[in-house]
Amino acid sequence: MSYDSSVHHRRSIRIKGYDYTQNGAYFITVCTYRHRPLxxxxxxxxxICNPFGDIVVDEWLKTGLLRSYVLIDEWVVMPNHFHGILFLDTRQPRADKEHTGRVGEQFGKPTVGSLPxxxxxxKAIVTRRINELRGTNGAVLRQENYYERVIRQEEEYQNIVAYIRNNPVKWEEDELYIR
Structure with missing residues (x-):
C-alpha cells in the first residue's frame, strides 16, 4: 500500500530542525508491539529477563560497543518496553564507512550516526533475533516509532536516571503496565 496522507496519520516526534547527530544525551523508550509483555x-x-529480554540487553550493550561515538548510560528492560540513556560524542572517530554528511534525518533516508x-x-536486530528464536516473523518492537527526549540539563538527567532505576519497583503504577 502506498502512502496516503488522508489514511496514514504518521507524524514525526523529532524536534523540527534539531541535528540528531550532534553531541548530547538522549533518553529513549521503545515498546513492544501492542505492549505485549515479551x-x-x-x-x-x-x-527478571527471559531469553527475549536477554537479547534486548545484549543488543543494547552492543550498540555502544559497535559505535565509538555512542556511550551507553543508564537503562532498564521492562516486560513490554525498554528505557535507555545514550550519549552521542561526535568528537569520537566514526567507524561507519558511509557517513553521508547529511545533517537532517529524512523519512526513509537514514543518516549514519544519528539517533534515529x-x-x-x-530495533531491527532485536526484532530479527527474537523472531529467529520464536520461529516467527513480524513486529516485536513497535516499528512505527519510539519515544525520545533530548536531555539538556543536569537536573533533568538525574530525574530520568531515577525514573529508570525505579521503573521495576513502580511497575504496577506504570502507564505501560498490562495485567
Missing part, C-alpha cells in the same frame, strides 16, 4: 516479568520489584538510525538498527 521480555520477562517483574518479581518483587525486580525485572541508531534506534532503528537496535
Amino acid at each position: 521480555f520477562g516479568k517483574i518479581k518483587q520489584g525486580e525485572m 538510525t541508531i534506534v532503528r538498527s537496535f
Whole structure:
C-alpha cells in the first residue's frame, strides 16, 4: 500500500530542525508491539529477563560497543518496553564507512550516526533475533516509532536516571503496565 496522507496519520516526534547527530544525551523508550509483555516479568520489584529480554540487553550493550561515538548510560528492560540513556560524542572517530554528511534525518533516508538510525538498527536486530528464536516473523518492537527526549540539563538527567532505576519497583503504577 502506498502512502496516503488522508489514511496514514504518521507524524514525526523529532524536534523540527534539531541535528540528531550532534553531541548530547538522549533518553529513549521503545515498546513492544501492542505492549505485549515479551521480555520477562517483574518479581518483587525486580525485572527478571527471559531469553527475549536477554537479547534486548545484549543488543543494547552492543550498540555502544559497535559505535565509538555512542556511550551507553543508564537503562532498564521492562516486560513490554525498554528505557535507555545514550550519549552521542561526535568528537569520537566514526567507524561507519558511509557517513553521508547529511545533517537532517529524512523519512526513509537514514543518516549514519544519528539517533534515529541508531534506534532503528537496535530495533531491527532485536526484532530479527527474537523472531529467529520464536520461529516467527513480524513486529516485536513497535516499528512505527519510539519515544525520545533530548536531555539538556543536569537536573533533568538525574530525574530520568531515577525514573529508570525505579521503573521495576513502580511497575504496577506504570502507564505501560498490562495485567
